[in-house]
Amino acid sequence: MKNTVSTNTVSINTVSTSTVSTDTITGTRREVRRDILGAPALRPDGADKVQGKFAFSSDIWAEHMLWGATLRSPHPYARIVSIDLSAAFDIDGVEAIITAVDVPGKKTYGLISSDQPVFASDFVRYVGEPVACVAADHPETCRRALAAINVIYEVLTPLTDPERALLPETPKIHPDGNMLRYQKIICGDQTIQGEIIVENTYELGMQDQAFLGLEAAMAFPDSGGAGVDLVIATQWIHEDQKQIAACLDLPVDKVRVTLGGVGGAFGAREDISLQVHCCLLALKTSRPIKMQYSREESFYGHVHRHPAKIWIRHHATNEGIIQRIESKMVFDGGAYASTSAAVLINGITHIQGPYKCESATVHGFAVRTNNPPCGAMRGFGVVQACFAHESQMDKLAVACGLSPVEIRLRNAMRTGDKLITGQVIESVAPVERCIRETDAIPMPVPLARDANPLELVGGSGLTSLPQNIVRGVGWGVSIKNLMYSEKFDDYATARCQLHDGIVNLKFATAEVGQGFVVLAPQIARSVLGVDEVILDPVDTRIGSAGSTSASRQTWMSGGAVDGACRLVREQLFEHVGKIHNIDPLRLVIEDTDIVDMIGDFRISVIDASTGAHFDQTFEHHHRPTEELDENGQGNCHVAFAFVAHRAVVDVDVELGLVKVIQIATAQDVGRVLNPIAAIGQVEGGIAQGLGLAVMEEIVLDNGKIRNPSFTDYLLPTTLDMPDVIAVLIEEPEPQAPLGAKGIGEPPCISVTPAIAAAIRNATGRDLPRVPIRPQDICL
Amino acid sequence: MTVAVPTSLSDALAAIAQNPAAQIIQGGTDLMVEINFNRRKPTDVIALRRVLELREWSIAKDGSTITIGAGLPYAQMEDDEIARLVPALAQAARTVGSPQIRAAGSIGGNLGTCSPAGDALPVLSALDAIVHLRSSTGARNISVHEFMVGVKRNARAPDEIIVSVTLPIVTGWQGYAKVGVRNAMVISIASCCLAVDRTNSAIRIALGAVGPTIIRCRATEAWLTSQLDLSSVNTVSTNLLKEFGDRVAQEAKPIDDHRSTAVYRRHAVSTLAKRLLTRANTP
Numbered sequence A: 001m002k003n004t005v006s007t008n009t010v011s012i013n014t015v016s017t018s019t020v021s022t023d024t025i026t027g028t029r030r031e032v033r034r035d036i037l038g039a040p041a042l043r044p045d046g047a048d049k050v051q052g053k054f055a056f057s058s059d060i061w062a063e064h065m066l067w068g069a070t071l072r073s074p075h076p077y078a079r080i081v082s083i084d085l086s087a088a089f090d091i092d093g094v095e096a097i098i099t100a101v102d103v104p105g106k107k108t109y110g111l112i113s114s115d116q117p118v119f120a121s122d123f124v125r126y127v128g129e130p131v132a133c134v135a136a137d138h139p140e141t142c143r144r145a146l147a148a149i150n151v152i153y154e155v156l157t158p159l160t161d162p163e164r165a166l167l168p169e170t171p172k173i174h175p176d177g178n179m180l181r182y183q184k185i186i187c188g189d190q191t192i193q194g195e196i197i198v199e200n201t202y203e204l205g206m207q208d209q210a211f212l213g214l215e216a217a218m219a220f221p222d223s224g225g226a227g228v229d230l231v232i233a234t235q236w237i238h239e240d241q242k243q244i245a246a247c248l249d250l251p252v253d254k255v256r257v258t259l260g261g262v263g264g265a266f267g268a269r270e271d272i273s274l275q276v277h278c279c280l281l282a283l284k285t286s287r288p289i290k291m292q293y294s295r296e297e298s299f300y301g302h303v304h305r306h307p308a309k310i311w312i313r314h315h316a317t318n319e320g321i322i323q324r325i326e327s328k329m330v331f332d333g334g335a336y337a338s339t340s341a342a343v344l345i346n347g348i349t350h351i352q353g354p355y356k357c358e359s360a361t362v363h364g365f366a367v368r369t370n371n372p373p374c375g376a377m378r379g380f381g382v383v384q385a386c387f388a389h390e391s392q393m394d395k396l397a398v399a400c401g402l403s404p405v406e407i408r409l410r411n412a413m414r415t416g417d418k419l420i421t422g423q424v425i426e427s428v429a430p431v432e433r434c435i436r437e438t439d440a441i442p443m444p445v446p447l448a449r450d451a452n453p454l455e456l457v458g459g460s461g462l463t464s465l466p467q468n469i470v471r472g473v474g475w476g477v478s479i480k481n482l483m484y485s486e487k488f489d490d491y492a493t494a495r496c497q498l499h500d501g502i503v504n505l506k507f508a509t510a511e512v513g514q515g516f517v518v519l520a521p522q523i524a525r526s527v528l529g530v531d532e533v534i535l536d537p538v539d540t541r542i543g544s545a546g547s548t549s550a551s552r553q554t555w556m557s558g559g560a561v562d563g564a565c566r567l568v569r570e571q572l573f574e575h576v577g578k579i580h581n582i583d584p585l586r587l588v589i590e591d592t593d594i595v596d597m598i599g600d601f602r603i604s605v606i607d608a609s610t611g612a613h614f615d616q617t618f619e620h621h622h623r624p625t626e627e628l629d630e631n632g633q634g635n636c637h638v639a640f641a642f643v644a645h646r647a648v649v650d651v652d653v654e655l656g657l658v659k660v661i662q663i664a665t666a667q668d669v670g671r672v673l674n675p676i677a678a679i680g681q682v683e684g685g686i687a688q689g690l691g692l693a694v695m696e697e698i699v700l701d702n703g704k705i706r707n708p709s710f711t712d713y714l715l716p717t718t719l720d721m722p723d724v725i726a727v728l729i730e731e732p733e734p735q736a737p738l739g740a741k742g743i744g745e746p747p748c749i750s751v752t753p754a755i756a757a758a759i760r761n762a763t764g765r766d767l768p769r770v771p772i773r774p775q776d777i778c779l
Numbered sequence B: 001m002t003v004a005v006p007t008s009l010s011d012a013l014a015a016i017a018q019n020p021a022a023q024i025i026q027g028g029t030d031l032m033v034e035i036n037f038n039r040r041k042p043t044d045v046i047a048l049r050r051v052l053e054l055r056e057w058s059i060a061k062d063g064s065t066i067t068i069g070a071g072l073p074y075a076q077m078e079d080d081e082i083a084r085l086v087p088a089l090a091q092a093a094r095t096v097g098s099p100q101i102r103a104a105g106s107i108g109g110n111l112g113t114c115s116p117a118g119d120a121l122p123v124l125s126a127l128d129a130i131v132h133l134r135s136s137t138g139a140r141n142i143s144v145h146e147f148m149v150g151v152k153r154n155a156r157a158p159d160e161i162i163v164s165v166t167l168p169i170v171t172g173w174q175g176y177a178k179v180g181v182r183n184a185m186v187i188s189i190a191s192c193c194l195a196v197d198r199t200n201s202a203i204r205i206a207l208g209a210v211g212p213t214i215i216r217c218r219a220t221e222a223w224l225t226s227q228l229d230l231s232s233v234n235t236v237s238t239n240l241l242k243e244f245g246d247r248v249a250q251e252a253k254p255i256d257d258h259r260s261t262a263v264y265r266r267h268a269v270s271t272l273a274k275r276l277l278t279r280a281n282t283p
Ligand SMILES: Cc1cc2nc3c(=O)[nH]c(=O)nc-3n(C[C@H](O)[C@H](O)[C@H](O)COP(=O)(O)OP(=O)(O)OC[C@H]3O[C@@H](n4cnc5c(N)ncnc54)[C@H](O)[C@@H]3O)c2cc1C
Pocket: B023, B024, B025, B026, B027, B028, B029, B030, B031, B032, B033, B048, B070, B071, B095, B096, B097, B098, B101, B104, B105, B106, B107, B108, B109, B110, B111, B112, B113, B117, B118, B119, B120, B156, B160, B161, B162, B163, B185, B186, B187, B188
């Protein structure tokens, strides 16, 4: 894989990341690279992960621990007639079995509305819903105990068609009803009819986050059951703490959550999975409990990306200028609410794409069915919207006789434009630049007639020769909101301590692979001129950091660490000023020294902080947002990021096989804080978007998952990954504490429609659904 | 669980004679997956990894056949000499899984599992391979067609070990092609092996993943023999190619499942067969 980074101001090899420092012993000045902001600093856990030494949550072990396991519903919809535990209790080694009656506090949980039972007691509403848990001395004992629990179900007809869920005559499958949320957007002139009108209905299948580190946790009970410690791989330890405490009926401070080693998240760890079960078993048995899911169980144990069906009609002038959008969007939320309500809002408020549009009529529905619950996944509702609006842009281009690039340039939004929600884009909005810079990236060399067959579509399957292959090119451009929306104050907290030239940072920010463990020290080094930065354990002994999601941690927790470090720096300057009788306002950090901007005083931060101790905590809040009104109007989002993707694919049209050859991308990142980490996000996101375009789908049959394994849920392999050529556009975002926008989600959003468009370009097919399967192309 | 680790074939045969219920493991790339999924819980295992006799391959003195040890890993079937003598086998071996899987997986295991999607099996079928079975009391050499009984079922007796397979070395083009939904590490959803035997003016076609077991297209073979002079490279007319494809499609018996549809599989296997026939007749 060849990847090059080129940016306008920073690239991996520039010396802007190096700095001169003075050797304190010899007094000579020498070039050293300090891992400050902008440097290609390496992850502290990178080598351990590659060598298999990193301890993931599933690697935790304790003396006298028991294993926990979960009994799950085999039916998509059924009434529980009875649960008989007696045979399971008789098994040697079984220490506890718990069901709904053993939940001491709230019987339900949920991120937005608390509608999901800790254990099903009356009805099961999806295949895999937890019914009971056991604790036993060995996983095999657990397995036998689960098999011995006798649940009698009255099987009911499941509701698996989201559109049927909308019909008034459809029976409600949950006391809260089948509509998780309805919201419309009514804006501008509702009567406009464009000279050009294009419409279609688009569909997306259910994608899985497919993180590699499976769900795992260990709970340690306090003696006497007064509290519990939980070590877990999760995305937001404070949210877990709050929800667990409510279900356990314990004060929040008696549930102490510590982040275990996380192997990826992508949204799938935002909801409660085994948290409450594990703590309950620990309290019940007074022993440490270890729980971990298998890959199959993981498919049942977490929420997925919402499948969606989107009808959309664009009205435009003959010149291709968009005048109005009409759309009906239906998101299948599955059995429980999770974050469906917020996903829906993201979907409808991004349906215009990164394009100006004055009028819109949008109806969005998130509905409840007996399919697996859906919730957060990288892109959060915008992936669905983007597939629809980008597919439409190509239709519009054809109808107007314009190229895919030209139609997008003509409509590209800018800072100051008004969205269909009435919100004005205040963020830096280099949409046009994203498109032009992507367009300027060289195309791959044409397919050689004598190419190595192993490198062609179909790979070692030797299905295709060059004469069977058609090359296609396609475009996708997207807009993505950053941080939480609709009035939510998802603040972040950080504490910085400085003593003897060493910084300790404490925060509750979940490291799920995004790289905050490398970024936080970079910030401290830049602000404070130190080199040694120690990260304290991530736990609930400090205020919330919010979730590691919504592309928000660099901005939010980065802002909190930056703020705490700046407060410490102020204290440090006051301290030095007092001792050396200099106005602290004249002091600045230069490399690892404190220097007087006016005089020639200079002291190293190490010397200045020796014997002293500075300690500051800072909360970073983003600017407030508003709820949407009845017509979908309101400043509901904090900020936005943009990206363009151009995909080149080779298609064996007759067999319907696809190989993506190149992805060119230019992404609006604000500022590159760490080029290696940035490229990691770009490439990873592209892999995930590629998966959705051509292979990743949870196949459902009447509510049942047919492919809950990596044998049959196909993820891209390295041989499916194309060359990625990325340009990182640096136009610092004034609102963002470090000038950097979130970069985690955008890479995976418009790459999917870009690949779909490239396949359409190669085949001439409509292909309104992703993932695109071989039979969609050739039959 | 007991694990016997014999270091010779005779020790292995003795072990299985003593306990025919024991589970044989070679590379473990099928068996360990079954065990991990709790689908199988063997109490006794006989590991053949250290039986070096099973990892050999040889060419008959008269050069007419090649014999591949049941434990020879796929990676070694990509060997230049094997690729020259039985190219279809080397190609099939190359399509299996990933480098890690090819370093461990074997023909013995492919036959033992007998999945219709097993990649070595269409090649064995097209070449009319002989499977050599041994027990402590004797040896059987049976045709691969008799060996493969049905979906994941074969004719091995509980106390038998698959020792090797023998394939003829044939003059004429041969090849293997496989369709999967990604570009590597993928289970076949349709595959085809086509082998021309110039000396006997014959052609053999076998299909994978489009029926309960590997399908030999004997009717199509017979028809094509009457249409084409197979003793040399021919120009295949468009009409002939189309009819050939249709006939292969008719012999396939695919199903709908979560991996693909019957309609697509039929189309894909017929397309592969046509492409292989074209390649066979490309000078
Ligand atoms: C990630 C992955 C990818 C894969 N990809 C492919 C693929 O692309 N194509 C494909 O065809 N297969 C694939 N497989 C399946 C597997 O690798 C093959 O079927 C392989 O040939 C099995 O060989 P083995 O030596 O590992 O068998 P084992 O797992 O050791 O054994 C399989 C079965 O055969 C029996 N057996 C093995 N050797 C003997 C013997 N000498 N005598 C009697 N019985 C025996 C065993 O008892 C067992 O029942 C894949 C597997 C994995 C895990």
